[in-house]
Amino acid sequence: MNVLRISTLAGLLAAAAAAQTPVRVIFLEPVKAIDTRGAEIEEENPLLRPAANPQRYQAWLNNEAAARAFRLYRDACDVAHPGGGVPDYYVALVPGGNHAAIGFRVQNGGRVEEHPRQPYILLEADPSAFQTTLLHETGHMAMSMVAGGRRPVDHPIASIPHSTAALTDRNTAFSEGYAIHLETLQAHVSHDPGNLQRYHRTQILFGDGPFRAAEYFHHSADLATYSQSVARYHEVAENNYSFESAFQGPDYLRVQLEKSRDFATVRDADQLLQSEGYYASFFFLFTMRGQTTPAEEVIQTRERQMLRAMHALFDGQSMESAPWLPRLAAAYMKLFPEEQAALVDALNDTSHGMFADPAAATLWKEHYLAALRLDPEKMNIAALTAARKRWREQVLADPSVLLAHVGPELPCELPSVQVRIVAFPQGSAVKFDLNTVQAGILRMIPGITEADVTRWLAARATAPFTSRDDFARRSGLTAPVLAALKF
Numbered sequence: 001m002n003v004l005r006i007s008t009l010a011g012l013l014a015a016a017a018a019a020q021t022p023v024r025v026i027f028l029e030p031v032k033a034i035d036t037r038g039a040e041i042e043e044e045n046p047l048l049r050p051a052a053n054p055q056r057y058q059a060w061l062n063n064e065a066a067a068r069a070f071r072l073y074r075d076a077c078d079v080a081h082p083g084g085g086v087p088d089y090y091v092a093l094v095p096g097g098n099h100a101a102i103g104f105r106v107q108n109g110g111r112v113e114e115h116p117r118q119p120y121i122l123l124e125a126d127p128s129a130f131q132t133t134l135l136h137e138t139g140h141m142a143m144s145m146v147a148g149g150r151r152p153v154d155h156p157i158a159s160i161p162h163s164t165a166a167l168t169d170r171n172t173a174f175s176e177g178y179a180i181h182l183e184t185l186q187a188h189v190s191h192d193p194g195n196l197q198r199y200h201r202t203q204i205l206f207g208d209g210p211f212r213a214a215e216y217f218h219h220s221a222d223l224a225t226y227s228q229s230v231a232r233y234h235e236v237a238e239n240n241y242s243f244e245s246a247f248q249g250p251d252y253l254r255v256q257l258e259k260s261r262d263f264a265t266v267r268d269a270d271q272l273l274q275s276e277g278y279y280a281s282f283f284f285l286f287t288m289r290g291q292t293t294p295a296e297e298v299i300q301t302r303e304r305q306m307l308r309a310m311h312a313l314f315d316g317q318s319m320e321s322a323p324w325l326p327r328l329a330a331a332y333m334k335l336f337p338e339e340q341a342a343l344v345d346a347l348n349d350t351s352h353g354m355f356a357d358p359a360a361a362t363l364w365k366e367h368y369l370a371a372l373r374l375d376p377e378k379m380n381i382a383a384l385t386a387a388r389k390r391w392r393e394q395v396l397a398d399p400s401v402l403l404a405h406v407g408p409e410l411p412c413e414l415p416s417v418q419v420r421i422v423a424f425p426q427g428s429a430v431k432f433d434l435n436t437v438q439a440g441i442l443r444m445i446p447g448i449t450e451a452d453v454t455r456w457l458a459a460r461a462t463a464p465f466t467s468r469d470d471f472a473r474r475s476g477l478t479a480p481v482l483a484a485l486k487f
Contacts, residue, residue: 022071024087024088025061032047034122044103045104046092046105047105047107063131064195068182068186069134069138069182076145079307089141090115090120092123100120100138100141102116102119117149119141135186136182139178139181139182147310147314148314148315151175152171152321153319155409156169157431157433161226163256164276164280167256167437171320173276174273177276177279181236181284185288187233240263240281242272243265243266243267244266244267247440248439251444270464273323281350282325285346309332309335313327321409341392345392348388355406358405358461360387367381407463410435410468414444434471442456445484448481452475455475456476
């Protein structure tokens with residue numbers, strides 16, 4: 001009897017400890033220096049060793065963002081390996097580290113352990129990184145875990161490192177958008193004084209002050225972080241990145257990086273699939289849906305359900321470029337039939353119907369401009385309500401409708417025009433996708449006319465280009481302009 005009671009008590013204590021400790025954090029350090037000078041860390045399968053003083057970093061884990069990160073990773077491990085117990089969470093303490101990766105080796109005495117499919121995070125050994133970068137990178141780790149130790153393969157088609165406001169390749173957009181939505185979520189519900197100050201302007205300083213705190217520098221200071229974390233929170237929470245850039249002039253960086261939007265012009269389906277900002281909005285808003293802020297338990301349940309849908313999405317699939325969001329929607333609807341309507345409404349509303357119906361762009365533009373003129377008769381709310389109902393019914397009846405208007409990615413380069421961000425090691429030729437490139441970037445092509453720009457965009461709006469030959473035939477560009485492009 002006593003043995004049974006002791007055994008039962010031990011089991012309860014063990015369960016309580018597991019609930020309080022979602023993961024087992026293991027600190028590592030590189031045997032040789034890892035190059036972190038670029039926008040991303042590219043070294044594969046590095047040789048690491050146990051950190052000399054792991055206790056030093058334990059206190060840095062006691063913050064809201066880290067707690068959310070560890071719960072998420074535990075859930076991802078449970079989805080991928082049910083009943084696996086408390087998982088190991090590996091942190092490689094690397095100067096300049098701000099990256100998640102897969103696969104490393106550990107030198108432990110005279111033995112080298114191989115971890116080829118294990119997600120881990122490379123992180124600066126600084127307390128602030130554990131409150132900011134760790135959560136974002138854990139999103140990548142969680143996605144890799146449910147994908148069986150894989151990540152979507154990046155084939156960048158932008159001239160700059162990925163950015164929330166910019167268009168990039170579909171895989172980067174999907175992976176980064178998912179990670180960014182976690183930061184948005186934490187900024188939205190956090191009670192941490194530092195987060196409240198950073199994202200909700202609880203402190204306003206005029207006159208003399210540090211560059212990042214003085215009100216005069218408010219817009220440039222956030223821009224100078226490159227990640228634009230403050231703007232990113234607000235723009236993602238408002239779903240502003242579902243709209244085209246407001247800057248239409250021939251300036252690559254302003255078109256791609258500025259947060260300002262043309263709210264009359266919705267990005268089309270192909271552009272949305274290359275927008276990490278839009279992906280972040282979809283994941284964030286679907287998690288936070290409802291008339292009030294969901295309880296933390298509800299948020300965690302919804303995040304876990306999305307991980308389950310991702311696990312089903314990636315099962316047996318190549319990690320090459322793909323229109324992930326429509327496929328994820330189909331996987332989610334199959335797993336959770338009781339939430340089909342909620343998922344479809346979220347997708348249609350955040351995209352303003354662009355996956356279901358290309359004509360939705362005109363409906364929205366007419367409605368928005370009428371609202372701008374305070375013209376209620378032409379806001380056409382009844383017609384929009386009917387259209388939204390039609391889109392819902394179409395997608396519920398056949399989720400493949402979401403892929404009907406999606407074209408291929410067709411990378412292109414403009415070798416004669418270079419783009420450079422001074423903080424990064426080197427510049428790059430202008431790169432873009434024929435099916436998603438914005439008008440301002442088109443205007444950078446030598447010899448192109450406004451009539452050429454109009455024809456290019458009109459032909460693409462009719463139907464995405466299916467190949468480079470199709471583009472050459474339908475774009476109407478002259479031979480000299482075509483010669484400026486490298487396919």
